Amino acid sequence: MASVKAVQPTENGEDDQFDAPLAVLETSGSKRTWQQTLSVLISGVALFSDGYNIQITGYTNTVMAKLYPHALTTTMKTRLSNSILIGDIFGMLLFGLCADRLGRRWGIVGCTFFLVLGVTLATAAHGKSPTGMLWMIVIARGVAGLGAGGEYAVCTTSAVEAANETAGLRKKRGFFVVSATNTAIIAGFVGSAIVFLIVLAAYGGEPTEGVWRICFGIGIVLPLTIFIFRMRMVDSTLYRKHGIARKAFPYKLALRRYWKPLFGCSFAWFMYDTVIYPFNLLAPTLAAGFNSKATLLQSNGWGALINFFALPGCIFGSLLIDRLGPRQTYAFGMVMVAIFGFAIGGAMEPLRTGGTGAFAAFVVLFGLFQSFLSVGPGNNNFLVSSESFPTPVRGQFVGLAAAIGKAGAAVGTQVYPLIIARFPTVIKGHQAMFCIGSATCLLCAVIVMTMIPDRRAQLEDEDVEFREYLEANGWNTADMGCLGNEIVSSSTPSEKEATKL
Template sequence: MNGYKTDNHDRKLDAEQYNAPLAELESGSTKRTWSQTLSVLISGVALFSDGYNIQITGYTNTVMAKLYPKALTTTMKARLSNSILIGDIFGMLLFGLCADRLGRRWGIVGCTFFLVLGVTLATAAHGTTPTGMLWMIVVARGVAGLGAGGEYAVCTTSAVEAANETAGLRRRRGFMVASATNVAIISGFVGSAIVFLIVLAAFHGKPHEAVWRICFGIGIVLPLSIFFFRMQMIDSTLYQKHGIAKKPFPYKLAFKRYWKPLFGCSFAWFLYDTVIYPFNLLAPTLAAGFDSNATLLQSNGWGALINSFALPGCIFGSLLIDRLGPRQTYAFGTIMVAIFGFTIGGAMEPLNTGGTGTFAAFVVLFGLFQSFLSVGPGNCNFIVSSESFPTPIRGHFLGLAAAIGKAGAAVGTQVFPLIQARYPTTIKGHQAMFFVGSGICVLCAIVVMTLIPNRRAQLEDEDVEFRQYLEANGWDTSDMGSTKVPIPINQDGEEK
């Protein structure tokens, strides 16, 4: 018979139900409305601004290097690149906690505030000396990073839970979440390149202070433009049923049960960001290495073209997730990156010295290298790091995994230039970078396949098991959730 079972009744769980393959998602209506689909996309699309504000630094640094050659030392350039990453780390941790304790909706307010404040301060930065002005930009971008990093936890938890609301959305959960997260971020990367090239071209390809100020200022537009729509959203059904707002929070039990997937998701994200960020930031430099006479506009244009390969990659990868599974798509992407990376590293010298034709080959190979970084880890980090944990701790653990990943970005942007500098020629240094990056990708694939669990057909399956685990260990679950929604059962008396 059909009916409902309360939280206090004994639960009979069928283990096979929770490990159903993607093709065996629960039966029922698969209808989804445009409003539901739009809700998923709006939940995560603000990550576009994170991608834009991080990547724009790589382009504006080339202008600042011409304007302030003495002030913009190698150390200061690294500070400009890493300040927003460091802010990201603190934002991910802070707003990951807030998303679970205060609700997904309230995290949006804090993220938008810090992001807009930081970008505004960076755009208006001044100082009595160029060095003082650059320090103000460093601090301001750190503030912006606090908001941008918080978006990772808030946007992803909101998007993945919104994509679990109906059977129709669940069948396309991987595609929907990837579209709202990594596709949005990569679109921000590409958008930053387009904006920078347009602004630079408006100044006839010449370095000018207005170039970087305009590029920074545009980063304010998107988070403000969708803020009203995001504030109209309510917390997901899963959070209303299973969220934990009371104190104390069961941290010890949560880490005891989920330490392995947490370590796997965090380490994999760390390895990915160690590779992706330095190669994104160095793309204009790598392209310029093939033509020492390239203008500022040309070198940045080639770098933008190379980075733009990531966008079709993440779109293609989003179509694979619901067919192969997130973990399998992740590993496939990293192995393909390693193959292209080893190929580029081995052929770097003939690619560099063979003229225009081989330069085009380098652009294509490097573009595919960037593309498969998005096909696999770029798309799947968000999904595996949210689907691996139950709703009450999803923001905490997703934020922690993302923060550790961003630490990898900071490490990569520091270490890869040092690797390049250890070699006597630019070609040898670039070869070493690709070899090291490819080796890291192989290690990442091993971590994913050994430490990250397969996806669940329904997110609530893990919520139910976590609730039972807490009860078995003496933790009171009676006031979990802001609303008491009865749990449906099937004809055999088992929870759906």
């Protein structure tokens, strides 16, 4: 059984060291307090901003297309959609590194700064011409993406480590981490739809400059609201015990030990994002295809309803994770997505030509398709990626996996429109889109079950094994953590327990 060094003060004030099995330390601090639960949620809830700022682009593009028809070419529209994704990728890599080398708290502060700066610049964008203004928005959203992407690595590691502080939290770690990560992102998707529809309705359903500026500006609210709480956060107990902050870092040893789960998490996340992002962005277009006379408000309203189905999927999936396990829930969700996707693809033509009732059936089926994308990969990408690696490299490996996933989003948003255009009719193109997406989901389920390990109930088990692995390969672990080799347990064992040990 793995063990750690615990420190117990003796009567004369000197520290008496002994080996404490993790199974014993697991029984300490079993109750969770509301402050500890809140710290898990605060760690990740800013991911709402990432969901909001990515999805709002799909809605505001429909307004800008009418306001600036000559400036907003297909190429420029792609730049607007991909600028925040490119910023996300760099942010995930940069702040994943910062989270491991400088600490979780400083990573969170840096993410918030860039996110607020970028959204502010996009809201105030101006130029001598519409094209110049759109270029400023592209750059500003790239800056916002740098902060939003960093949230993936920093928030996920902070949330999963905060949910590991007590046995009470560990029993529901999946539920709490999902609530702070994917549920926050999907809530951002839904929130962007609600905000857009309200603002558009306030302008009488007509496309005006005020619509997109207000929608962009609202994305600043949440990061600023929780910033004061995040400034007061401290690094997790796991990081203070096992973090490696010195210049030298055992990258080769870490990759040698964890290459398989790193590849599995990264590839699965990549395939998921090749599906979810293009389907989210094209939801209003898919809905509009059933009614060529739909107004701007109607087509976006139906798209918003379809995307809303993902939120109950998040909640339902979060209740399954701690019962089935993250990996099993992941694969289950992917298989269900494939079933609904093949059903929609096969029935697309009668659904499109069957009148109002068929349109309602399409909305329900597509909604369930979106819902199970949240039940499986949406919820569990964060969890399996963070639980597969030890604390010293968690931020960097989660950031790398998420960055590869975002690359999949960029690929998907580029490739699926090209696939649709290759077919003689739009209906045939949409059929192909659903069938290819469903096949991708089945492949993803296979990767998850073969290359991603099952969760560890106690994250520190892997930390201790990684430390022993480093020592066995000649790496000096004396200065790991802020206390070196003396790893202080969260609560001191009683005298009776110490005697037994």
